[in-house]
Amino acid sequence: TRRSCMSAKCKKILQIRFILIQNRAGKTRLAKWYMQFDDDEKQKLIEEVHAVVTVRDAKHTNFVEFRNFKIIYRRYAGLYFCICVDVTDNNLAYLEGIHNFVEVLNEYFHNVCELDLVFNFYKVYTVVDEMFLAGEIRETSQTKVLKQLLMLQSLE
């Protein structure tokens, strides 16, 4: 039944299905699931997304159809930031959402690079959680998110 979340039955939901950050080699740098999948399904999705996204080059659009859904992605250096949403959802809004997220990461890690994400992977999850919640947009204001992140960091 968990697999059915990627089926037509759940198509009506306008929520993010998952957020992935992968490098060109297909290594996962972040995988945030907003639908419940079992572990095998998660791995399969990660591999499929990698396969459809990395073959595309700069001249292509930043959206690609994926199963019954679509992936909105952006490439920053060697990293692909992908969001999987419903086909009827607003491509441009999520494209802006990804960019907003990357700008926050950049600010938070001071010129973020892939290694920052690797060594602080749990912090990246915190950033995601501050900006997205339950598949919805939680906060878009960069200042508010950064303030909250600094507060959390001070608790460690």
Next chain:
Amino acid sequence: MALKIVKGSIDRMFDKNLQDLVRGIRNHKEDEAKYISTCIDEIKQELKQDNIAVKANAVCKLTYLQMLGYDVSWAAFNIVEVMSSSKFTYKRIGYLAASQCFHESTDVIMLTTNQIRKDLSSPNQYDTGVALTGLSCFVTPDLARDLANDIMTLVSHGDCVKRKRCSVLIMYKVFLKYPESLRPAFPRLKEKLEDPDPGVQSAAVNVICELARRNPKNYLSLAPLFFKLMTSSTNNWVLIKIIKLFGALTPLEPRLGKKLIEPLTNLIHSTSAMSLLYECVNTVIAGQYCSSVGSVVLCVQKLRILIEDSDQNLKYLGLLAMSKILKTHPKSVQSHKDLILQCLDDKDESIRLRALDLLYGMVSKKNLMEIVKKLMLHVDKAEGTTYRDELLTKIIDICSQSNYQYITNFEWSVSQPVTPHPPGISVSWWTIRVFAVAQMATLLDNAHLLTGSMQRNGICEVLYAAAWICGEFSEHLENPLQTLEAMLRPKVATLPGHIQAVYVQNAAKLFATVLKSQEGNTDSTTAQETSQLMIDRLPLFVQSANLEVQERASCILQLVKYIQKLQQKDVEVAEEVIALFAGELNPVAPKAQKKVPVPEGLDLDAWINEPPSESESEDEQPKAIFAKEEPKHSRPRHTEVDEKELARRREARKQEQANNPFYIKASPSSQKVYQDAPGVEHIPVVQIDLSVPLKVPGLPMSDQYVKLEEERRQKERAEKKKKEKKKRKEKRSGRGKKHDSGPESEEDITPAHMVDIVTEEMPENALPSDDDDKDPNDPHKILSLHFFGPFQVVVSVIFENKCDSFLKSMEFNVLDSLNSKLQRPEGSGPHDGLTVPFQLPPGVSNEARFVFTVQSIVMPQKLKGTLTFIVKDSSTHEKLDFKLHFTCTSYLITTPCYSDAFAKLLESGDLKGSSVRLEGVNMPFHHLLARICFHHHFSVVERIDSCASMYSRSIQGHHVCLLVKTSGQTVSIDAKCDEPTLLGNVLDEIKQTFSQC
């Protein structure tokens, strides 16, 4: 105990932390799996320790490994342990691990309920935060049931805004898992739509949008609230969600669409965010708003900007949205053909494919040749790619759509190497079949070029048609023997079965023709050689795996063998062989059967035989055919019928059939009847324009035809112009220079040959005047199909009570016309009045809305109506008569138009002109313009001195263009519109306006 703790922390110093693990994995690229398995062993050791810091570190590393795809479900219990740590840093690690690893079937989840409840109600907002984020990922039906109340408490009493926002967002997940919680929670959720904090508000919007998309009906009542939010909110995310929500609600409540169109258009005008713009445009074109044409024009304009952008994303989305508009407003899109054609050169294939899709829908008689020519250029460029296949498929689709209605020049289309020609089409091309046969023969000869790559696309289907045409019309072949030879090549066996079958069958027809010509000669050996050719080649097909091919081939093979025997005895066989395939296949109109008049005395509904349900005793009695039988009688009683009776009936039936002239008997005479049918000469055939060469060696370049076609059209146009000029001179001289129809319009193009269903064979006595006998070539029908009504028009009526008494029980009624009807609730009769939903105290006015369905907007309508009411004091029934005037003007919408778009519109030549002259108008020119703008919903496009161009659009998308000129007290208005009736009426109304002043 103390020692144990000390030992734990000493051990810890040697533990790997996350950084070490990451580094280690990077250093063991070759044996990563082995390295990780040792790490997992270490982690298992660490988890056995009591020290929570060690455990948390271990769990953190496990989460990382889980992300890389390793199974860590075995550590679920340890994760719960870390979650329940009182230290926030550890708690957070625990919750992160849980949200990544837990799912509904993780059994330890039930152990977490109390911990999560504690965290949710913790005074520390960060504890609550992690608990909520975690819960959003792994909430189960049990958790949702147990914690729903705690979350609701947070929603309504949370003092911290952040907490409130998160708990609102998570509500949707809770509703999903535990639907019973929705009902009690909904009032609170609704309250949050008006929360002072925009964050909480937007969270509530998100949740309600999701809910409403699942079941829009229940959320209609919230529409006013959302409408308020939509006009007040500045958050683009929220706006997008609300617009999406309205998209789901509008189909249920069409009035919403009319209300929304204004704020949506405002947003389209004002927003700088592409995402919001795109959402608005998409919603406007989604269909529910299509009655408002002005906004569609605006959308197309904005989309053009997107498509022209260098950003691939915008380009792609622009094209995507454009194709949606195309379905409802093809004309608005067609004027951007140039732009779409440019997109075919884009380097991104997905954009090219989108553009191709669009072109498919944009094809008209006027531009078909041009578009196909452009596409053929691209076919050459795209050699050897899958894109090329797509291109070819599209070209075929474009040419063949709607039964070839757009093809005006058949020679041109036949010369296209890829256009498929189903036999039915070729049959109707009487005038060009000679030409077609020659082309098809060439095609068959070159079939080897077509097979191979084309087989995939089904382009070889063209060979199916080619073979049939060559066989059926073999008498027109220049060299039938060569074609026969081509059709029997071994390579044919690689074609799909159904095509081979046609090949075999038609090879036989050809064979007959060849024999005929050869027997005429004195040399009988050539005829025998032909038979030998057949006997040599056919066995290949006899072995075919396809049953159809096999069957036909073996039949024909035996036949040819027999013929060969006869030939050896010097018997002339050609005539008899030809007879096998005698009779020409004449085109039959699809409606021909319907038009055969039923001969007098024939009752098609009457039984020919005895109805089987009758029992024998009833046989002699006269029966009412249409009378209802008793149900028990109608059941056939098979059991009662004995052998003798059956034989008797069979005999009777045979007797009856023999006497019945309409019974089609199983006799071979049908072939004869076929031959006796009127031949080709009875069919009205239009002469072929001899400027087109009939026999073209090889496959001619299609450009040749494009040129010819253009010349032909030019000639026609020139002639037309001459005629027009004459007409004008007769009417009035020195006017209408601007109306010289520039480029040709759709209806100017007459087909090269009048060959279509109209000229098809009709049975004798066919009744010509059927309502379905409309000319299928009528361009209006094709282009404006979707423009046909009925439309809904909402009329708001203001009732003002001017008397001193209280009025009640008002009933509003209108005498419907054919064109305009008042919509009445279901179940009420066509003359029933509608109750006005309010009463009127003295001096009060109120507004009520009534919906009318209007079939056509090109004619004004005056509807008579009555209002009945009761005066409360005197309790008397009163009646008030009124007239509702639906002017054509009222269907016009003020639509801004740029001067270049205006010029293009006039140039397009799709519009028809008309003019009106107003005498004795005594007012300044700008007053005059303002009056037209105000009363007739026009907007000024451009004004130069005493001359102005004006524009408006009808709700059905008719363009109305005016050119207003004044000199002294005379005003002349030259007008153009794609609907002459509408234009005439609008002009009349304008005239009316000025005659009153």
